[in-house]
Amino acid sequence: MPAPQAVDLLISARWVVPIRPANTVLEHYSLAITGNRITALLPTAEALDRFAPRQHIELANHALLPGLINMHGHAAMTLFRGLADDLPLMTWLQEHIWPAEARWVNDEFSEDGVTLAIAEMILGGTTFFSDMYFFPDATARVASKYQMRTQICFPVLDFPTNWARDASDYIHKGIKLHDDYRDSQYVFTAFGPHAPYTVSDGPMKEVVTLAAQLDIPVQIHLHETAFEVTEAEKATGKRPIRRLYELGLLTERTQCVHMTQVSKDDLALLQETGAHVVHCPESNLKLASGFCPVDQLQKGGVNVCIGTDGAASNNDLDLLGEVRTAALLAKAVSGNAAALNAFEALEMATINGAVALGLADCLGSLEPGKWADVIAIDLSGVETQPVYHPASQIVYATPAQRVTHSWIGGKLQLDNRRLVNIDIHAVREKAAQWAARIHRNEAQAD
Template sequence: MPNHAPTPTAVKADLMVCPRWIIPVEPYGVVQEDHALIITNGQIVDLLPREAAIQRYTAESIETLPDHVLIPGLVNTHTHAGMTLMRGIADDQPLKTWLEDWIWPLETRWVSTDMVRDGTLLACAEMLLSGITTFNDMYFFPEAAAEAVDQAGIRASLGILAFEVPTAYGHGADDYLNRGLATRDALRDHPRLSFMLAPHAPYTVSDATFDKVATLAAQTGLGIHIHVHETQQEVDDSLRQYGERPLERLERLGILGPQTLAVHAVALNDSDIALMARHNVHMAHCPTANLKLGSGMAPSSQLHAAGINIALGTDGAAGNNRLDLLSEARLAGLLAKGMEQNPGLFPAHSLIYMATLGGARALGLQDQIGSLAIGKHADLCAIALDSTATLPVFDPASQIIHCAGREHVTHVWVDGQCVVKKKHLTEISHGEIYAKAKTWENRFRG
């Protein structure tokens, strides 16, 4: 019989997680069975066979998950968290109508620190229960979003917004940028917050503002998070107004580079793809939102073939209508296979990569999160594979993508802190978010 007692010289650790399988993402394509992950001070300190771990470490807490696969926490590279309160409010509309006739008028009336804080907290709850440990946000009042992030225990990259239209948040692009930068300065030491410059889109941002964004990116090292080529109409309008495609305009203005995250990237031609590849631009693929708004389908296989890093995003719950990255991963793979009539495209491990380390790379956080590597933050997601929908298990990676859903996520850790335990939030009260959501529902109805 194996000796399950630690040796007298065992190293102390905070947490030992012992699942049936571990998919560390780095190295790619590996599935480790009967291994243990060791965590101290919120960081991964070791990953080794379970028996060796028991011999080498004495942990303050041990989490045994006999039917689970452990993966890095999912990274949602594009959302508008505060808009979760508008879920389902204007379904079945094309993007332009959805924005101009429904969303923007509602925001004009209601957007505030309270709305953003409450909507973001609701989004954080949904995302954590779905295995998402990091999200990249683009919305008003990032300081209010930061309060929700702090309460929820999640990790976030917050947008320093820029566009020309005045709102309750700011008088114009300069005001938005100044306010966002001030928020970033005030919160720069927060352990779970980072920031990106977030010019909304080519059709809402002037050349002068893009010049300022490019200068700020060069001065601060911040990434740039922008909607681009979301619809064919956006491209056609740009050609009429500027005589060039949106990506060509962004190149001329110095916006494209390895720090740039292009969201949606649906209406692309070969020259657009070559332009993105030449500048090492990342892409946030949001397949559900693109389909639901009738925007089209991004040419993900061509982008991948060009060497472009593809990450995954949910977009906002006002347009998706769910913040579920596992379903985005599955849909992204199926769309590519069907569009190209090639079942070999985007195997399960590549989709898990897109949802984890690919997302971390897109946010410039690849040295901190995205894989279960020693020294990284212990952001983890445990998925149970013991239900009728997931049995039998021949390939845990395949089960994650093609069988499991967010309802199979049982445990989630951020910085080694358990924020979801046995499918229940530990830091957020369901009663609190329910009451807030009902309050805003009644306001919007009125």
């Protein structure tokens, strides 16, 4: 018999939901990891013969999954969580969120808000998050510091904000950010033209050209509400997605966030271009924005992934909870209880995100050669007894607090619910300090 092969880490678990192959649950399997990559996934009995691991972790009641991919959010907005709730969208934006952003958002705010968001996301099983917010350099810096993976969609807008003066300033700063993180395995950059109604044709065209040159994704809020679509139709005679298509913005690198309004023609444009949809069900519910027809999109061959959106409109960054909402909502919206089954719901939060990012070779499933971004979920809680179908239990019955372990690129991030790299007490204290400042200011303004 050949000598056992040295590996850095062997994780043996009761169940593994590898996502690829699809619709699969493996029992008593082990994941071998060397450096930052998966070496093998095989029955535990075989793994113990074949490998000599430097470290062996046994998880007797747990399921291993690929790390979750949160495809849309505004991480620093965690510091505005619960600041203004239960308001109509435009009141919420114009009277609360935009003034608060103008008053408070700077580099320091972003650093503290993003740290809070990363702590919450790791505790909930997310190992990759996409972000679109001002001060993307702060987001990139913090993600890099904690070795959390992120897609930074640097914003592009027609009007000035605390971060940039005009469209060309946004683009210039964004390209600099892209250059700074060109070789990073943690920080990936993308264009983030905010929405059709905040970016005019000139900057949109520039984004089209540069995104093609750099071969990086474009993420945009699109068809979030019926109001957005009817206003655009009144002003231009076109639905926003048609305008983007004509500008050349819709490609297989494009991630369309929300899409609660999908006509036959809209669906045809998504199908023709291979653009992806990022579904944010809880934000859409909370802001009464509408319902994304996930079942219809999936049956039409459109890749649909999932995001939480910012904590100010959710109000958490719990992607497992989001997956559950998506699975339930897809059934209600389509009138079909078979829509978006448990495996498909988990794919939205893993491999579909990886595909939209253009990183499916590295992320989204537990397959040899991919990055070792792995989470463990404890299924011994009373709420998941008995376990007939682990994938169903994870989607329909498991709270985020049952995520016990997380590795990003083979490095331990969450160790039996303890954050390895982030000082949670300091994070709490900073959040409380910001809340005190913001609250005092709001009270004075009243």
